Amino acid sequence: MSNDLTRRTVLRRAAAAGLLATPAAGLLSACAGSSSDDKPADNGGAAKSNDNPFGVKDGTTVKVVVFDGGLGTDYAKKDVEIFKAKHANVTVNQSATQKIKTQEQPKMATSPSDLINNSGADNMDTSTLINENAIQPLDDLLDAPTWDGTGKIRDVLLPGTINDGTFQGKFYTLKYAYTVWGMWYDAALFEKNSWTAPKTWDDFFALAPKIKAAGVAPFVYDGVHGYYPRWHIMATVWNAAGKQAVVDIDNLKPDAWKADGILAGLQNIEKMVKDQLILAGSSALNHTTSQQAHLDGKAAFIQLGTWYKNEMAKTLPPTFKLTLSNYWDVAGAKAPGAVYAGAGEDWVVPAKAANAAGAKEYLRAMLSTEGAGAFASLTKSLASVKGSGDKVDDTALASANALMKNAPADLISFRYPDFYADYDKESQNLSEDLMAGRVDAAGFVTKMQAIADKVSKDPNVKKQTRTN
DSSP: OOOHHHHHHHHHHHHTTTTTOSSSSSHHHTTOOOOGSOOOOOHHHSBBBTTTOOOOTTEEEEEEEEEETTTOOOHHHHHHHHHHHHHHSSEEEEEEOOHHHHHHGTTTTTTTTTTEEEEEOOOHHHHHHHHHHHHOOOOOTSBBBBSSSBBGGTTTTTTTTHHEEETTTTOOOOOEEEOOOOEEHHHHHHHHHHHHOOOOOHHHHHHHHHHHHHTTTEEEEEEEHHHHHHHHHHHHHHHHHHHHHHHHHHTTTTTTOOOHHHHHHHHHHHHHHHHTTTTTGGOOOHHHHHHOOOOOOSSEEEETTTTHHHHHHGOOOTTEEEEEOOOOOOOTSSSTTOOOOEEEEEEBTTTTTTTTTHHHHHHHHSHHHHHHHHHHHSSSEEESBBTTTTOOOOOOHHHHHHHTTTOSOBBBBHHHHHOOOOHHHHHHHHHHHHHHHHSOOHHHHHHHHHHHHHHHOOOTSOOOOOOO
């Protein structure tokens, strides 16, 4: 998250996307052209049963690497306890890092960790991992019995989890954190000033002067990581033009970016920039500094996902009532009330993992009722398991749950960043440009279409199709 790319083209594209390890090419040079026959035998071997469906063998070791980001690592430590309760004689070597690609990619062709939380800014490109046969399909995990013995794992996953982890017809990535995105604000501040959280862009533009009059910027954003503003942009595209428009974008349909409603929808973001409704200097702020500005009361709104509270727990003011509202509807929206939610935080099992059986069993423990519940409790975010947040008493998570209860059946989703690394990088750059006022909405749409056309016409790029 199988390719006809030539070796030189693979290396050129990966280098452009920052995928190659140095000094050696590592993953791509060693894995290109590999097959399942190249994989080492894993450390399975015990008798398989409903309680041990992958045959994890006593005396073996499972090497697990966790991304140490907004969700922290406490939940992962709890997963070790759950795993060990059933497999006391299996060792779990768990480590944490923010440098997933830097640390793990050079080992993918030789002696990788058994299970990797492939997340963060320094993550490995999913499409490249799949096209180079560097990670294993996990369809057998979906069909395995749950840790709790209540059916198959595929039956307890939240909507979108399987689809978003599926590439080329196979399930490659378990996206464990079920995130709800939207506009965060301090309900205490709004109550104090008798402000009502906007439901539409028109509501926002009407409220913004009052917010500014109170000495607060209406909006702040992460201007360093382009995928942050892109969430907002793609949610606006879906809301304005409807699901089919986004499906067409993902499928590289000609002129998909020119679909009715897209330009008009994005002109709301352009207006926010031109009307100076964004905290000055936002383009130089990263995720945590922009979030801190919001918590410091410098801006009324910030858009991101439900990991926010956990990531900023140490500096969250005790009086701050962190509350999530939906993205604002554009005028004439084709998908009014659309909600952006879905599974993220990829977990992958390398093709050459020495203990793939142990890795999959560890994932099964993570997906248990206890594991998913602990994740929600510790991170104030939902796991991609049904009911994970049912017993968590938290205002921020409660507002996310309330948003989900009223969500349409079709949740906002887009796949092109997972499908095409070059397209992904260019869209991040253009998202930063739009938010910083370096390009207007019309220029953004034109340039995005040009990038899509380039990818579509390149015979060396393996095309992928989204069906729903």
